[in-house]
Amino acid sequence: MSLMSSLYVGASGLQTSQNALNTTAHNLSNADTKGYTRQQVQQASRPYVTLSTNPHSVSNQQTGLGTFYSHVKQVRNYFLDKAFRKESGRSMFYQVSAETMEEVESLLGELTKESFQKAMSDLWTSVQELVKTPSSSVCQGLFVQRAGEFLDRSARIYNSLCSYQDNMNEKIRLNVIKINKYGNQILKLNEQIRNIEAGGIEHANDLRDARNQILDELGELADINFAENAHGEVSVQIEGVDFVKGDMCFEIGLYADETTGFYTPFWPMNAKFTERADGTREYNIEGAAVFDLSREISTDLDTDIGGLKAMLHARGDHRADYTDIETNYDNVSQSIIMNMQAEFDQLIHNVASKLNSILAGAAGVMTPGENGVKDVEITLADGTVMKGVSACKDEPGGYMRHEDGSPIQLFSKVTTPGYQKVTGQATITVVDEEGNESTETIQGDFWVYTEEHLGNPDKGDPMRPETIYSLKNIQIDQELQQSPSILGFMKNGEEDRATAEALSGAFKESCYTLNPNVNKTSTFLEYYDDLVAQVSNSGYAFRSVLADQQNTVESTSNAREQVVGVSSEEELSSMIKFQNAYNASSRYINAISEMLEHIITTLGR
Numbered sequence: 001m002s003l004m005s006s007l008y009v010g011a012s013g014l015q016t017s018q019n020a021l022n023t024t025a026h027n028l029s030n031a032d033t034k035g036y037t038r039q040q041v042q043q044a045s046r047p048y049v050t051l052s053t054n055p056h057s058v059s060n061q062q063t064g065l066g067t068f069y070s071h072v073k074q075v076r077n078y079f080l081d082k083a084f085r086k087e088s089g090r091s092m093f094y095q096v097s098a099e100t101m102e103e104v105e106s107l108l109g110e111l112t113k114e115s116f117q118k119a120m121s122d123l124w125t126s127v128q129e130l131v132k133t134p135s136s137s138v139c140q141g142l143f144v145q146r147a148g149e150f151l152d153r154s155a156r157i158y159n160s161l162c163s164y165q166d167n168m169n170e171k172i173r174l175n176v177i178k179i180n181k182y183g184n185q186i187l188k189l190n191e192q193i194r195n196i197e198a199g200g201i202e203h204a205n206d207l208r209d210a211r212n213q214i215l216d217e218l219g220e221l222a223d224i225n226f227a228e229n230a231h232g233e234v235s236v237q238i239e240g241v242d243f244v245k246g247d248m249c250f251e252i253g254l255y256a257d258e259t260t261g262f263y264t265p266f267w268p269m270n271a272k273f274t275e276r277a278d279g280t281r282e283y284n285i286e287g288a289a290v291f292d293l294s295r296e297i298s299t300d301l302d303t304d305i306g307g308l309k310a311m312l313h314a315r316g317d318h319r320a321d322y323t324d325i326e327t328n329y330d331n332v333s334q335s336i337i338m339n340m341q342a343e344f345d346q347l348i349h350n351v352a353s354k355l356n357s358i359l360a361g362a363a364g365v366m367t368p369g370e371n372g373v374k375d376v377e378i379t380l381a382d383g384t385v386m387k388g389v390s391a392c393k394d395e396p397g398g399y400m401r402h403e404d405g406s407p408i409q410l411f412s413k414v415t416t417p418g419y420q421k422v423t424g425q426a427t428i429t430v431v432d433e434e435g436n437e438s439t440e441t442i443q444g445d446f447w448v449y450t451e452e453h454l455g456n457p458d459k460g461d462p463m464r465p466e467t468i469y470s471l472k473n474i475q476i477d478q479e480l481q482q483s484p485s486i487l488g489f490m491k492n493g494e495e496d497r498a499t500a501e502a503l504s505g506a507f508k509e510s511c512y513t514l515n516p517n518v519n520k521t522s523t524f525l526e527y528y529d530d531l532v533a534q535v536s537n538s539g540y541a542f543r544s545v546l547a548d549q550q551n552t553v554e555s556t557s558n559a560r561e562q563v564v565g566v567s568s569e570e571e572l573s574s575m576i577k578f579q580n581a582y583n584a585s586s587r588y589i590n591a592i593s594e595m596l597e598h599i600i601t602t603l604g605r
Contacts, residue, residue, distance in 0.1 A: 006592045013585030016067050020578040023072050024571050031566040035213030037074045038566050039205055041578075074205050080560040081212070082226075084553070085219030089305040091553045092220040094546040096310035100168075100336045101539035107160045108532060119153040120528055122146045123351075127503050134489035134500040144484040147355075147410055148476045154348045158471040161341050168315040168337070169262050175221055175308045176252050176265050182218050183236070183249040186211055190233040191247075197232050204232075222290075223305040239290055241267055255285045260318050265290040265308070293334065321470040322346035323454055325515055333515070340535070343514050345471050347527050352411035352469045354506045356418075362491075362499040363400035363407035365392040365449065372430050374437065378446060380424040386448060391426065394445035399491050400499075402479060406447050408486065412477045415466040419447040 020041045030036040054061070108116055126146035130139045189211040196204040211234060218224055218236070225237040236244040243250055253268040264285060271288035273281040291312055295303045304310075316335030320342040324332045332338045357367070366373045367390040378386040396405040409418045426442045453464040466473060480486060489496045510521045514530055522530050 007589060010585050010589035010592060012067050013588065014582060017578050017582035017585060021575060021582065024575045024578060027566045027571050028568065028575075031568060031571075035209050035216070036566070037076055037205065037209050037212065037564045039072045040075050041072055072203055072205060074203075074208055075563055076212070077560065077563045080556065080563060081215075084556045084560050085216060085224060086305060087549065087553045087556050088216070089219050089221070089223055089307070090299070091546065091549040092307035093304045093310040094542055094549055096307050097314060097336065098539065098542040098546045100314040101535065101542050103164055104161070104336065104340050105535055105539055107157055107164070108535065116153055116157060117528065117532075119150045120525055123150045124507050124525065127500075127507060130489075131497070131500045131504045134497055135495045137485045140487045140489065141484040144410070144476065144480055144487075148481060150351075151348070151411070151474065151476060154344075155471055158341065158344065161337055161344075162319055165262075165315050165319070165337050168311050172263050172265070172308065172311050172315065173254060175311070176254055176263070179218065179221055179238070179308070180249070180251040182214050183244050183251065185214055186234060186236060186244050187247070187249045189214075190244075193232045221306055221308045223302065223309075241270075241290070252290055253283065255283060257317070262315065262317060264317075265312075297334070319472070320345070321468070321472060322349040323468060323470070327454065329516055333517070336538075343531055347524070347531065348471050348474070349469050350512055350527070351524055352474060355503060356409050356411055356469075358499060358502045358506060359400055359410060360390070360407050360449070361502075362496065363392060363398070364395070365390055365407055365447075366428060367449075372432065374429040374431050376429075377427045378422060378424050378448065379427070380422055386422070389451070390449035391446045393426075393442060394421065394447060399488065402486070405445075408480060409477050410480065411469065411474050413450075413466070413469065414473050414475050416450060419449055422446055422448055
């Protein structure tokens with residue numbers, strides 16, 4: 001091998017060592033950069049020059065031409081990446097759930113002076129005072145006032161839950177936009193990486209870092225699967241459906257419910273649509289939703305992954321009320337906010353219905369199944385028959401009546417009257433203590449209670465929200481609010497202590513349950529305590545799961561960091577190694593240079 005060729009061997013060593021030093025310095029300078037992946041130098045030998053061949057020898061006579069800087073690769077572990085993104089998505093699911101439960105606890109105000117418990121206690125205290133002196137206008141006024149405060153506080157809590165639903169709905173919209181943005185960024189990075197690495201010489205490691213960071217953040221929002229092909233392009237699936245594939249990003253669409261305005265993420269390519277006159281599309285998203293919210297939340301089933309899914313579950317799909325507990329509880333129970341709305345509204349409904357029914361009984365309203373009344377049937381002048389109704393004869397200025405004769409209701413409906421006046425013939429069937437039935441027929445004007453119409457969805461009969469006693473449709477009777485003394489509590493010249501005691505007894509009656517899955521019965525006050533305990537226990541459970549999950553994420557992250565992270569000590573050791581290699585190549589070149597100089601000088605003489 002010539003001395004001149006030896007110079008190239010030394011030069012290759014200088015070049016390779018310098019590039020390795022640059023890579024090491026790059027690692028050190030980005031040791032604290034989020035998402036940075038440690039880069040590792042790959043060196044290779046240049047082709048050998050064959051001087052002679054001998055079939056009888058072990059190897060041919062060859063001389064090397066030095067080394068070269070092959071490439072710089074990222075040090076990553078696919079399985080750790082997959083595990084980290086899955087566990088971080090699960091952690092985010094429980095973080096959203098825990099934060100939602102904490103917000104619900106805050107709205108109830110149990111940790112502040114705005115506690116709903118105080119409103120309940122004040123109403124109960126006013127009833128106890130009413131029992132002492134039923135005819136006192138002061139006690140009657142206090143009773144109506146406390147009922148109003150109870151309803152106002154209830155409405156504020158319910159409206160706050162609705163506002164929180166709206167805030168979460170907006171977060172859902174923003175997160176879908178963020179996911180689509182991430183998808184397009186991955187698509188753009190795929191193209192840039194493919195173009196840079198097409199020659200097989202340069203590696204786009206910094207671009208890969210940016211893409212991996214996006215995948216980490218995307219993994220927090222949804223359950224993703226990802227894979228890289230031979231061209232360096234990453235394909236991504238969300239909930240098992242292609243999101244980024246090839247040169248396409250299949251963006252997630254947002255379907256807004258016309259009634260609630262709640263958004264549902266869906267796959268436009270899987271949804272049916274019709275073209276509107278203005279050129280826009282009207283989608284039918286049945287079977288095209290991104291998330292199947294009907295599945296049970298379970299770690300075993302991997303249905304508890306992704307912050308966006310947690311938001312959809314927590315928000316629910318409508319404003320829930322007490323009717324959902326009777327007709328739709330399986331759906332409502334999956335949602336933190338809807339479950340709270342329904343159970344809280346049920347408390348207010350029970351209080352309103354019970355207190356109203358006691359006042360109605362005092363006003364002479366005949367209700368089938370109560371006070372020996374078996375049936376009340378009214379035949380109107382046009383032949384219409386009203387069967388099984390609660391009604392009373394018209395009695396203007398009567399006891400517990402308004403001036404128009406209608407029974408007084410403490411809690412009245414906002415959109416429809418509690419009673420309607422009809423003219424006809426009433427047939428009343430009563431049963432005495434011995435079980436004997438008797439029938440009485442009365443002709444005249446009657447006030448008929450407007451029953452709550454819950455509907456029958458199986459028969460295509462929708463609920464009529466304007467007929468129900470829900471927080472969305474309830475208020476204190478306006479006339480009673482202005483003149484509480486019309487309650488009177490004076491019957492036939494004597495105090496009506498029985499009605500006042502019945503109101504007090506309503507608070508002591510233990511017959512209410514939170515939901516169909518709870519067997520424990522409670523009074524009004526106990527019901528609220530049970531509701532608060534349920535929220536507290538659920539919040540504790542979510543926080544416990546979250547703490548465990550965060551530990552899992554941290555341990556997975558640490559394991560991944562051992563692979564992808566930069567160790568300053570290791571990099572400094574490599575820097576010393578490459579610096580020594582650089583110095584060795586430099587001394588090698590100096591030695592060859594001196595030899596050449598000596599030969600030239602000698603031959604020159």
